[in-house]
Amino acid sequence: MFWKKKNIMETPRLYLRKWIKDDFGDFKDLMMNPEVSNPAGMNPVDTELRARELFERSIPEEGTFAIVLKESGKAVGQIKFQDDFRRYKVNSISIGYELNQACWGRGYMPEALAAMVKYAFEVKAVDIISIGHFTINTQSKRVIEKVGFHHEGTMRMGFKRYDGAVLDDELYSMTKAEYLAQSEIFSNVQVLRR
Ligand SMILES: CC(C)(COP(=O)(O)OP(=O)(O)OC[C@H]1O[C@@H](n2cnc3c(N)ncnc32)[C@H](O)[C@@H]1OP(=O)(O)O)[C@@H](O)C(=O)NCCC(=O)NCCS
Secondary structure, three states: OHHHHHOOEEOOOEEEEOOOHHHHHHHHHHHOOHHHHOOOOOOOOOOHHHHHHHHHHHOOOOOEEEEEEOOOOOEEEEEEEEOOOOOOOOOEEEEEEEEOHHHOOOOHHHHHHHHHHHHHHHOOOOOEEEEEEEOOOHHHHHHHHHOOOEEEEEEEEEEEOOOOOEEEEEEEEEEHHHHHHOHHHHOOOEEOOO
16 A cells, blocks of 8 residues: 555554644544543634635645554544743653544543654654643553653643633653653664664
8 A cells, every 4th residue: 555655653553643634524423522622721623614725724834744654554542742841942842642432441542642752752853742632631651651751740721722712731841861761662663763
């Protein structure tokens, strides 16, 4: 399959690659579910037109990856590098992610996140990675814990969502030294190309 040449990262069960045109159905399934978009703090993707606009923007976006199941080729999630807007002039980056609800609870996102951490330190050569979740989002909390991030604290009233809800944020980070000290977490993920 031609898209296999486009894979950028590999984990035991997943490939991470750029979104391609044929993925639109999978993208729509992922993003049009409010159970996925609300905990991620996104504005609702409630029409096909809006999904299409978001998809067209995501395809060329630097640092945005589809999460693809090796066994089926289905794109079941998205993970992306984002600006770390909470740190000033530091060589840092942040990461955000969403997974199709039908695939929750199988440990896919910790695998994808581990690959992104490896990529950030080894290819992008950042000094620190920041990550966070709404305090109420205990599912994301577990993903971040499993990949070995250090909890920094709670930012009270950290984010106003589209629906007016003002939510507390849990903030975490990982330095390069911490990454190297827990190499077992990253031993089965690979960067295939830049
Ligand atoms: C957060 C998210 C990416 C987790 O991905 P995942 O691959 O399911 O992660 P895991 O399999 O490691 O499961 C994480 C936790 O979710 C919980 N969980 C598992 N299956 C679940 C299910 N079907 N329904 C609800 N929660 C579930 C468990 O507490 C699990 O922790 P455990 O392994 O210690 O039991 C996914 O739930 C998601 O896309 N949520 C909506 C978007 C979002 O919150 N993005 C992150 C914003 S910070």
